[in-house]
Amino acid sequence: MTEYRRFRHPGTTWFFTLNLAGRRGNRLLTDRTDLLRAAFPHVKVKHPYGINASVVLPDHLHCILPLPDGDSDFSTRWGLIKAHFSRHLEKLSGFQKAVQNGAGEACTHGAWQRRFGEHLIRDEADYRQHIGYIHWNPVDHGWTQSVKDWPYSSFHRYVRRGVHPENWANDVNVSNVTAGGSDANDAMRFVPHRILGTPCAASAPGTLE
Template sequence: MTDYRRIYIPGSTWFFTVNLAKRKGHQLLLDHIENLRGSFIKVRKDHPFKIIAIVVLPDHLHCILSLPEGDSDFSTRWGLIKADFSRGIAKGESLSSSRNKRGERGIWQRRFWDHLIRDENDLYAHLDYIHWNPVKHGLTKNAADWPYSSFQRFVNAGFYPENWCNLNHNFEIDFGE
């Protein structure tokens, strides 16, 4: 069995990739986008965090979250977000015997991919990756056209030009997709 070790640094900023258990041909996250938004809002009330950037795709999401000073527990937050979202989805997904034995749903992959943001350049690279992702996956030709992203907020703040994705981008970072 693989030993998954995570580092926990209070008050840090993290990049995450969170995937559905069944990815190919599924668009559960978009079909239930309001449920997902509600799950983030509900969890954030009791376990504060700041969403720096986010993109939601049909079968996975990427985001950058900052935790409050003195708090390093991002795993609980993801567990709560995933559980709350799952409660809002009608049962009917196929379950493996191990999930069935544990009483789990089969909506999300059990784990998620995390990366500690190290510095400003690392943050900018991950912001670009998040906002380029719908274009990368062929879901839109322009980052500005994807409605499930924080891209427009960054355009409005002057961080990106509206036509940003028309520029030449070549992202070589592997974020667990």
């Protein structure tokens, strides 16, 4: 099996995307948010990380995680999180260990696709853009008409902390946000945090912690 090399940059902040193996019509993540929420802190005990923003959709999730200084091993963390979720799902529902993804490839972490997407946050502008992308994602996928109406999002923590107004992005053009246009700059305002070299000073955990 081909092993994909991933870029290593210790002590920085990353944007991640994880998908279920079978995405069409699959609502597993929002149906079993209890198992998902249990997996993250379980792994965090021995493998620390932060969660600065997150959103859980029925068939995939996005999040921004800062890692400790000198640590770049996000693959181990995600492997343990996915395995914990699948193992406990199997105990509850008899879910099969091997699930076929869209390409017909057996997955090693039960419900999940084997691979995941990662992006190194480069600077403050990149950070703001990805936080906006995360909070807008349920609207972009048609699951809700308003960001505030999606319960599985760190957006609500941002509202409680006074970072976002409750009506954030209500008047934003969808295509312009996802393309990073001028509306994106207005909609994705965020309180500055230090990005490069160290984890962000303020964490905004959503549904995953």
